[in-house]
C-alpha cells in the first residue's frame with residue numbers, strides 16, 4: 001500500500017476543478033487544500049494546537065533550512081520532525097533546490113548536485129538528490145519532494161531544455177534512494193515556459209510512476225496569464241488518480257485559478273508574511289491595519305470569521321497593536337489569515353461538490369479587490 005493515496009470525490013463537469021481526499025500516514029485531508037508554511041519547523045508565531053484548531057491537515061517545511069540549521073541528524077535523534085515540532089498532522093518537505101537558488105549564494109550546479117554558501121554563516125555546502133533524500137528521510141516527512149532545479153524566469157530554450165533533462169535524471173536518482181515505505185516521493189515538473197519541454201518533463205516523470213506530482217518552475221516572477229497558460233498545458237497531461245501540487249502559490253485569485261485548472265495542493269508564505277506586515281486577508285481584499293480608517297472600528301477583522309482574533313478582538317485593537325509593534329498583533333493577523341485560507345478552500349471545495357464552482361469563481365473574482373485597501 002503506497003504511503004500517499006488520492007481519492008477523487010467530485011470532478012467539476014465544466015472545468016478542471018475537483019474535490020478529493022489525500023491519505024497519508026499522519027492522517028487524511030480534504031482537497032483542494034492550502035498548506036501553512038513552517039519553513040524552520042515552525043509556522044511563524046502559531047502553535048501546533050492552533051494549527052490543528054484552525055483545521056490545518058498538512059504543513060510545509062524546508063529541507064534547505066533544516067539541513068543548515070539545526071541539521072537533520074538532530075531532528076532524526078529527536079524522533080523526526082513530527083516529534084521535534086510536536087505536530088501530529090501531515091508534513092510535506094520541499095527538497096532544497098528552490099531555496100538554494102533563492103537564498104544561498106550559489107556557487108556551482110553540476111550533474112552531481114549544487115555547491116553553495118550557507119546564507120546563515122557563509123560556509124560551503126553541497127546538496128544533491130542523494131543528500132536531499134537523506135535529509136528528508138531523517139525528517140520523516142510524509143510527502144518528500146524530488147530534488148530539482150527551479151528554472152529561473154526568463155530562461156532561454158536551450159538552458160530550459162538541458163536543466164529539465166537534468167531534473168528528470170535527478171528525479172530518477174531520488175527514486176533510487178528514497179526507500180522509506182512511510183514516505184511518498186513527488187516528482188516536480190519543470191520545462192520553463194516552453195510547452196514542449198513541459199510535456200517532455202511530464203512524460204518522463206509519469207513514466208517513473210510517482211504517487212504525486214508538483215508543477216514546479218512557476219510563481220517565479222512570470223505574468224499570471226503565463227503561469228495559467230503553463231498550468232493549463234501541464235495539468236491536463238498528469239494522471240487523474242494522483243495529487244497535483246502547485247508550488248509557491250499563492251494569493252486567493254491564484255488559488256481559484258489553480259483549482260480551476262485541476263490543482264489539489266497549494267503552499268505560500270503569503271498569509272503569514274503579509275500578517276507580519278500588518279495586513280489582514282478578507283473575502284473582499286486586504287486590510288492594511290495601520291490605516292486610520294480602522295482607528296475606531298470596533299468590528300472584527302471579518303464579519304463571520306470564526307478565528308480566535310475575530311472572536312475576541314476588534315480592528316481598532318489590532319490596529320493599535322500593529323502601530324505599537326506589539327508581537328501579539330502579528331500573531332492575531334497570522335491566525336486570522338491562515339484561518340481565512342482554510343475557510344476559503346473549504347468554501348471552494350463545497351462549491352465543487354455542489355456543482356456551483358463556476359458561480360463561486362465569478363462571485364469571488366468580481367468582489368475581490370486585488371490591491372491592498
Ligand SMILES: O=c1nc[nH]c2cc3[nH]c(NCCN4CCCCC4)nc3cc12
Pocket residue numbers: 094095097098148149150151188215216217218219220247248249268269270
Ligand atoms: O520548481 C520548484 N521546485 C521546488 N520548489 C519550488 C518552490 C517554489 N516557490 C515558488 N514561488 C514562491 C513565490 N513566493 C510568493 C510569495 C512571496 C515569496 C515567494 N515557486 C516555486 C517553484 C519550486
Ligand SMILES: [Zn+2]
Pocket residue numbers: 301302305306307308309310311335336337339
Ligand atoms: Zn478571523
